[in-house]
Amino acid sequence: MPLTAAASAREILTGLHEVMAGRGTAQSKLDKVVDLVAGKMESEVCSIYLLRDNKLELFATHGLRKEAVHVTRLNLGEGLVGSIAAEGRILNLAEAASDAEFVYRPETGEERFHSFAGVPIIYRESPVGVLSVQHAEPRRYADVEIEALQTVAMVLSELIAGARLVDGARRRRLRSAGPLRLSGLKLVAGMAKGQAVFHEPRVTVEHTVAEDVEAERDRVYGAFRKMREQIDNMTREAEFGTTGEHAEILETYRMFAYDEGWSRRINEAIDSGLTAEAAIERVQQRTRARMREIDDPLLQERMHDLEDLSNRLMRIVSGRMGTAAQTGLAHDTVLVARNLGPAELLEYDRRRLKAVILEEGSLTAHMTIVARAMGVPVVGRLSDVRHTVEEGDTILVDGDNGSVLIRPSRPLQTSFDQRMALSQKRRAQFEAIRSxxxxxxxxxxxxxxxxxxxxxxxxxxxxxxxxxxxxxxxxxxxxxxxxxxxxxxxxxxxxxxxxxxxxxxxxxxxxxxxxxxxxxYLSSGGEEAENPxxxxxxxxxxxxxxxxxxxxxxxxxxxxxxxxxxxxxxxxxxxxxxxxxxxxxxxxxxxxxxxxxxxxxxxxxxxxxxxxxxxxxxxxxxxxxxxxxxxxxxxxxxxxxxxxxxxxxxxxxxxxxxxxxxxxxxxxxxxxxxxxxxxxxxxxxxxxxxxxxxxxxxxxxxxxxxxxxxxxxxxxxxxxxxxIRARMDHWLARPPNDIRRALTDWARRHRVAVG
CATH class of the missing domain: 3.20.20.60 (Phosphoenolpyruvate-binding domains)
Structure with a gap:
């Protein structure tokens, strides 16, 4: 029978705690975990795949052939398991074999199983493995079962990290690199340079299993009260005033802070036996998974606001309140973040904040609108940038072209400085003709x-x-x-x-x-258009x-x-x-x-x-x-x-x-x-x-x-x-092979300032 209540999830969590606290090797503990999950969920298969040497290796299984353990290996992005790890998403399929991503490995003996569900095992925001279940009967797993899998995956990440079962080679290679140029999405134009400062220190969930559920609930309630007070204060004191579009952006942000559905989901996670930090993280992981499935940029922005608030709540409940805005900026700064909410951007000292670079971000994002009004260059969609940059690295931001240069060599920095000086000189020339x-x-x-x-x-x-x-x-x-x-x-x-x-x-x-x-809030009354x-x-x-x-x-x-x-x-x-x-x-x-x-x-x-x-x-x-x-x-x-x-x-x-x-x-x-x-x-x-x-x-x-x-x-x-009108008439009558080149050459000969 599938899980039907938080009490069932709590049973799994209690059993996991006993397994992890007991004696034995990491392998023996993983073997017990898959048996436990399969038994509690009455699922015929439960498997754990871990990322080693950039391959997903079957590490433990209940229900598949044991001889496939440490033999079956998948590339990132290969098969259902590979796509979960590569994209950090959740899969829930009634008929796995019919999915385009499905890859059959005969040594596992999985051909008789139809249903499939899998969640990523995430450590410090990076997928390090996959936890999956399978069943012979074609059916989609219930939401409460998926949430139970996410809870198990969170607890497993502690065991996996502690036993060093996965390697962080990819991250180490990126961090040890010299000068690195990244191309992203131009969100707000402008050029800037400064030292890398992380918007917020990452709060690592160190304990997942709650000893006292009511005590954890009290911690979350207290954190919610404090967070809402902060948001109310920011809304009243926003530098752009209390009316207009910026106020409406902040009011939307405030609306999420008071959203009862969000606080209820965190409460339900605590009911299952998680600590306050683990409960917030589990709901946040679910939010990220949903964001990957949403194509609508406006709805994605709403989800970004919710994640921004989750990060704030996590810092409050863990007592780690010091964002870079609160601790203060000591020098010219390029702020580095996954994403940034509009209220958090307004907390920064504009004299020191020179630019923002984001792993995510969009042209219609609330933060982008506010940054444009502040005149702060922003480049987004820089994949894994927080794991590429070290605190204090010199960063050159070219918001005009959507590019970022990390740890530049002296010649590269000199070239950038010259371009910035030229840009400032051109701005001075434009200022001279403004009137x-x-x-x-x-x-x-x-x-x-x-x-x-x-x-x-x-x-x-x-x-x-x-x-x-x-x-x-x-x-x-x-x-x-x-x-x-x-x-x-x-x-x-x-x-x-x-x-x-x-x-x-x-x-x-x-x-x-x-x-x-x-x-x-405006329904089209029909299906989504193919050509919007x-x-x-x-x-x-x-x-x-x-x-x-x-x-x-x-x-x-x-x-x-x-x-x-x-x-x-x-x-x-x-x-x-x-x-x-x-x-x-x-x-x-x-x-x-x-x-x-x-x-x-x-x-x-x-x-x-x-x-x-x-x-x-x-x-x-x-x-x-x-x-x-x-x-x-x-x-x-x-x-x-x-x-x-x-x-x-x-x-x-x-x-x-x-x-x-x-x-x-x-x-x-x-x-x-x-x-x-x-x-x-x-x-x-x-x-x-x-x-x-x-x-x-x-x-x-x-x-x-x-x-x-x-x-x-x-x-x-x-x-x-x-x-130019006489020349254009001639070119339109008999177009040259490359009219752009012809126009450029004509402008150069006639000394027209086309840049």
Whole structure:
């Protein structure tokens, strides 16, 4: 009979404690463990595989052939057992042989067993083995059985480490290496250098079996109270204030701290006989396993917040409270962590914190948003970096390219210092032209605006000298909120942005959510899309959920009272979608009039051209618009049928392809003939060489990332617009083999500052 209660798990734990405390060799103890687990779980097979010399060796078994012990060996990633160890995940299969990862080893005699469940044996966050069970009857194991296996695996890790049954060769090789360059994910741009400091000392669970369950429960309750008090204090004292997106991020964090489900799972683990530290660790391991199964970046971020809190709770309950933030930074620091919560980042001294490098992290992470506002470079997705770096190592961080150099040699450090000095010199040059107009040498005025998504981003207008906000992504507020932002919350944000922009224009793009930007509190009502970027998102979602769009329209109308309101609809595919969205907005204007609410002085409506089909309907659409914007990111991937996030297609995703340039030329010409303002948004216009080509096509208005304003303005002020337009007309008529090379050579000959 399968396990049905925590009491059954406690029986296993008690038996394990007796085995480990008894006499005998490590091998004899492992033999007793597999017999014990198989008996208590009434499973026909229980096996232990340990990692030795980078191979998973069958070390003990109940139910498989004994002659296979120390004979059957699997590579990391090979078979079900190998994939568990390589990825640190949990497997629970009713029919093991039907799984694509299944590998049959005849010497084990396992062909008659159908069901399979396995968990990694983890020591100091690294898998060192696998504990598995099998049964002849096809069935999935219950959650309580999987949790029992995890508990056994935790206890086994102590025995295995103490008996030195596995080797740490891989880790030692990495640590003893000289200079090492790692490539990761660029999260926040910038260059920095400093000494490695670990965000938190690793709390090792030294005792897993509780002597007094109630005493352990009291320790956890006390730790929860202390942790919640800390979070409440941080939420009140956050340096970004008590309103806006950062406050909502911290409120989400606080919500997890008070989550009853999380505390209940830890309590249940204590019921099974674990110490407070072991109970927290077991729940944390389960969380990590779930994170590996989640594709949704927003839900992954929620799980990261929970792990961040688990680490905090573990430090409190063990009495090891000293994170690097609490002990203080003594020198210029590059912070090293698995992942980092937004509240913890805010605890650091910004004068000393130069950069952050993470094993995990994502572009939409709460911490990334806060770090961007702080101006701290961040590189993520650096696999096993905490086991690669030693405390105090010199680290060079190039957030512009997503690379990290650990323990650099003197020549490498000198080269990096020179690049940093050059970067600072270029920033000084950009600062010198900040207040000068973006005007070509032949007096063609160019509008350079910025993309934004947070209220704090409006400050970049003053810092960069940009002409306004050409694209305010209103969905950011929704992506960082735990619940649907109400009309009042949206109103406050939009008014704050308009106030910060002053007399400079702001273009608000209505919500672009759905698809790959899913929200946990907004159900699509259908199955997950195979191509989310081309699915139920943006204007399609807003028109379908008109209540959502009405609330946003009312907030924008009220926020822009007495001013010009510029509204842009994303992902318009056909003119009727634009008309329907505009009619919905104008109905809300009537609502405001009827309620005697103050109105905007003028409302301008625009559409984003991201879907190529819309280009075929411009003759119908342009007369109805006040302005049009080209979203180059989505447009180019749709034109090339190339996912911009797929690294295998990176070389083919080229904005300087004659196909995209001809397409853009046609749209730019159509807008000029209709006398409708056109703006190019997205990464393409933020790159000097590509922006030069766009000016050559006739574009004169751009919206780019704030960091790109200086380089783009410098390029514009060194460019003869008439000359590049004549050359582009020639190249579009007869494209050269490599138009990127041709543009680069032309820029060099004409001394255009393309970087």
């Amino acid at each position: 000068l107009p973006a005007e070509t040498t032949d007096r063609v005025p160019i509008s350079v605006m910025v993309n934004a998504g947070l209220a704090e981003d409006a400050l970049s207008l003053e810092l960069t000298g940009a002409d306004g906000i050409g694209l305010f992504r209103t969905e950011f507020q929704f992506l960082v909120s735990a619940t649907m932002p109400g009309r009042e919350s949206q109103l406050r944000l939009y008014k704050k942005v308009l106030d910060a922009a002053g007399d400079k224009p702001v273009v608000f793009r209505t919500l672009d959510i759905g698809g790959d930007k899913s929200l946990p 970027s081309m699915g139920w998102r943006a204007l399609r979602l807003s028109l379908d959920r008109s209540t959502l769009m009405k609330a946003q329209a009312r907030a924008l109308i009220q926020a822009a009272a007495g001013r010009v309101l510029r509204v842009m609809f994303p992902m318009v595919s056909e003119p009727w979608e634009y008309e329907q969205a505009r009619a919905l907005f104008e109905a809300q204007v009537q609502w405001a009039e009827q309620g005697n609410r103050p109105l905007p002085r003028l409302i301008e409506y625009g559409a984003m051209l991201e879907v190529p089909a819309l280009a075929e309907m411009l003759d119908q659409l342009l007369p109805r618009l006040d302005f049009i914007s080209i979203g180059t990111n989505d447009l180019t991937q749709f034109l090339f049928a190339a996912d911009r996030g797929d690294p295998r297609l990176a070389e083919r995703y080229d904005w300087l392809s004659p196909a995209i340039l001809r397409f853009l030329k046609r749209v730019i010409t159509a807008a000029r003939e209709s006398e409708k303002p056109l703006r190019v948004c997205g990464e393409m216009s933020g790159r000097p060489l590509e922006c030069m080509a766009l000016i050559g096509l006739g574009a004169e208005n751009f919206s780019i990332t704030p960091a790109a304003v200086g380089p783009i303005k410098a390029m514009v002020r060194s460019l003869d617009a008439a000359a």
